[in-house]
Amino acid sequence: ATLPYDPGNIFAKILRGEIPCKRVYEDEWALAFHDIAPQAPVHVLVIPKGEYVAWDDFSARASAEEIAGFVRAVGHVARELGLVEPGYRLLANLGGDGGQEVPHLHVHLFGGRPLGRMIS
C-alpha cells in the first residue's frame, strides 16, 4: 500500500528550494537533478512536481497531463544529455521490496558507460 505523502521528504524540500540540487532540467511537470551519490558517470533523478509517493498513487491519481509531462521530461533529459545514441537505463525503486528510500516518486536515469545487464 502507498503511504500518505510526507511533505517533509528530501525531494519535497528540493522542490521547494529548501535544499540545493544540481539541476539538469525543470519544467511545469518535472524536475531533474544529479543524484548525490552517482552510481554511473551520468546518474540523474527525474521527479514529478506533484505530490506522489510512488508509481501506485501516480498512476492512479495523476492527470493525463501530469503523466504525459513527466514521461516527456524523462525523454527530454535523456536527449539533452546525449544518451539516446549510446543508450541508457531508467529505473524506479518502488516501495519496501523495491528498495525505495525517498518517498517521492523518482526515476533514476543512468548512462555514460556500458551498464551491463542490471543495476541492483
Ligand code: 5GP
Ligand atoms: P531510491 O533508493 O529511493 O530509489 O533512491 C534515492 C536516491 O536519492 C539515491 O540514489 C540517493 O543517492 C539520492 N539522494 C538521497 N538524498 C539526496 C539528496 O539530498 N540530493 C540528491 N541529489 N540526491 C539524493
